[in-house]
Amino acid sequence: MPEGKIIKALSGFYYVEYQGEIYQCRARGNFRKRKLTPLVGDTVNFEAENKTDGYILGLKDRFNELVRPPIANVEQAILVFSAMEPKFSTLLLNRFLVHIESNNIExxxxxxxxxxxxxxxxxxxxxxxxxxxxxxxxVLQTSIFMEELIEEVRPWLDHKTSVFAGQSGVGKSSLLNSLKPELNIETNEISTHLGRGKHTTRHVELIPIGSGLVADTPGFSSLDFIGIEAEELSNCFPEMRQREHGCKFRECTHSSEPKCAVKEAVEAGEIAKYRYEDYLSFLDEIKQQKRRY
Structure with a gap:
């Protein structure tokens, strides 16, 4: 039975790449019964009489999956954040980093x-x-008007499945168009009233760029922490992860506990204060979520 990769999902159809050809498939009904949903990035077994009439019969195990955007088996995330328009946001970047780190994505x-x-x-x-x-x-710096900076991005995409993600209007689609002009992905200017871009990407699709695959994903401006426990949050902050063994208490949350190596590092200027403050904000949010559910 052929084994391919889902490269696009749209309107109930899954587009499976196999030996350089694309097959339009539907998922068998038993997926719904088993509460399984195929995702872009999945490796699947399928059968097809022709290129427009196929069925996905089985899913291979995933090593990770994201909910927003819905995609599986991602090796790295290119987190695009604009220096201006919209203004660079460390708070939002740190939220994305937690989300990415918790899924073991580079x-x-x-x-x-x-x-x-x-x-x-x-x-x-x-x-x-x-x-x-x-x-x-x-950390890479880019401008679609500076070709030498665009070229610095290319080597990072080779031989990897990458997801492009970030706040709406930061220039993800423009960057992808610069990397592969024939894509002609729709882009919109920033709304001067709202201070953010319109959602120009409507679905998730894996695009070949160089020797890698890249997913352009629908823009979004916030992420929740569903699935991340309060005790696990500090593992998503590398500067805290490397210091946790110096804390007095084994499951220190680095908030109110005494003799905390992380708090001492913040006071000594070894950990950026804004990163620590964001951590405390996320920690409180997770605790509030737990109370609600």
């Missing part, structure tokens, strides 16, 4: 639209870039 931070920065604004962005690089995150 994050790459991409700061877009750097051509819009004034000199005094560039200093602030550079400080953030230094902070995240100290945490061993890869």
């Amino acid at each position: 994050p790459i931070i991409c700061v877009s639209k750097i051509d819009l920065l004034k000199p005094e604004q560039r200093d602030e962005i550079n400080e953030y870039i230094i902070d995240y690089r100290k945490l061993d995150y890869t």
Whole structure:
């Protein structure tokens, strides 16, 4: 039985790539009974009499999956955050990083639209870039008007399945168009009233770029922490993860406990205060969610 990869899901159809050909398939009814939904990125067994009339019969095990966007077996996430329009948000970036880290996906931070920065604004962005690089995150800077910076992105996409994600209007689709002009992905300008972009991507699709596959995903501006326990949150912050063994209590949440190595590092300036404050905010949100459910 052929084994292929779902590269697009749209209107109840799944488009399966097999030996360079695309087969339009539906999922068998037993998937619904078993409460299974095929996702873009899944490796599947299928049968098809022709390219427009196939059926997915089985799903291979996933090593990860995301809910928003709905995609499976992602190796790395290109988190696109604009320097301006909309303004760079460490709070939102940290939310994305927690989401990505909790799914064991390698994050790459991409700061877009750097051509819009004034000199005094560039200093602030550079400080953030230094902070995240100290945490061993890869941070790239891009502008669709600077070809040399676009070229720096390409090697990171080779031989990987990557997801492009970030707040609406940050330039994900524009960046993908620059990497592969024939895509002609629809882009919209930022709404001056709302200060954010319109949702231009309507579905998830894996696109070949170089030797890799890239998913452009629907834009969204917030993420919840469903599935992440309060005790697990600090594992999604590398600067806390490496210090947790220095805490007095084994399951220290680094909030109110005494002799906490993380709090001591914040006070000593070894952990960025804004990262720690975001952590406390996320921790409280998780606890509030748990109470509601």
